[in-house]
Amino acid sequence: MDDRGARALIELNNTFYRENASSFSETRSAPWQGWKEVARTFCRECLEGRAAGDPVRILDMACGNQRLASFLESALPHRDIVYCGVDSCDAFPATASQASRHMRRDYIQLDALQAALDGAQQRLERIAAHGNYDLSCCFGFMHHIPGFTLRLRILRSLIELTKPGGLIAVSYWQFMRDPRLARKARETTALAMRERLLPQKAACALEDGDWLLGWQDSPRSLRYCHSFTDSEVDALISELPVGLAAEICRFSADGKTGDLNRYIMLRRA
Template sequence: MKMDTAQRLLTLNRQFYTTCAGAFARTRGVNQAGLLPSLPFLPPTPIVLDLGCGQARLAGWLANQRPSLTYIGLDASAGLLHAAARTVASLATVRAQLLLADVTAPDWPAAVLPLLPTGVRFDAIYALALLHHLPGFDLRATVLRQAARLLAPAGVLVVSYWQFLDEARWRQRQLPWETIGLTAGEMDPGDALLDWRRDGQGLRYVHHVTPAEANDLAAAADLQVATTYHADGQSKHLNFFQILAAE
């Protein structure tokens, strides 16, 4: 994918999460049952980074599992971070910080490190429903690689990929690329333009990351796959999860 095309897709998604932040946050439920397999990888008082944290629903869920966790939520949407602030304010036992930053910026880890004590790294980094909104394999792999460098020696990356093309209702929601002045020939296989119809309208770029591509991304980021599984949705197959560790 050409760089200018990737930038147009990133701009499209930024506009979506600016315009539709409130409506999007209201659709995100608190059920995080798909994350239960990640709990054995967390110490009793973990330090956790939530990339693309949205309204920080991960913090709310983890507060019931690891009440004394330290949580840093990072998102590029000021509107979603506003919702996240309300979430973490209600979590009395959680030490929480929120950071407005964009993982597509080359130096985003430099904004995270000052929030940690010197020499301390993360026990777990969650990248849930994030990487499939980043255009191009190289960018997705770069963000994974950068995140891995923020892990403690025994830390893990918990990644989820939306398997939207496996369900007919989402395949039917695809729009032609000409809707935004692009063509299918400019896209990578698995790229899609999806519409949004709740409390307003919007458009989002999404990439269908197959399990095989997820393995390739992990390898490109020098990460080992500790476990994989599907979960969520009525089919219990809506999201593909990987728990990754540094090699």
């Protein structure tokens, strides 16, 4: 995918979230089932034997309304947490107070995709300025990243922001496995193409696995999403530089069928 097409699809999603942040957030309050396994793995792999007073640093890329922070605060009740949420849209209302007894919340407004396309490393370094992380999470975001190259670039950035020995947890949405979601994706994409609801650069940029989804009762409020296959996930992991990180587990979770997201957890070398 060329940069022009990628930028057009990124702007489509930026517009969607600016216009629908409140209503979207209202439907995103409960934690995902897969997060429980991420927390269990993190505790087992990184926190056993670690002094209770040593703060845990957690990065949440594309944090939205920061509900992951609220989940982690309850999942790690005896740990002091320094949480850093990053998102391009600052219209999302946080699900809880920014301050609590055991968690400090920081927030960075940053369009990481545009920064990665621009080669603007200094903008991405704003995240690193808050410290290297024990756990770097990216949930509900990879499907909004257009093209293999940019997905790999973001995954590598997540790993490089993580401490040696720390963990990286990433989810990959596989919504075309669900008959209802697959039908909606096909219908909405066909409508958008038929009625030319997309800028031409965005329409021409769509690749295999790329779809358009509407929102609530409006098929014209469009967002770009990619439905991953297992082989695509394998390809992303295999393209990481040798010695950068090692996969420690993968599993499926979420949705009524329990398999709408494929999770990968890596350990930073």
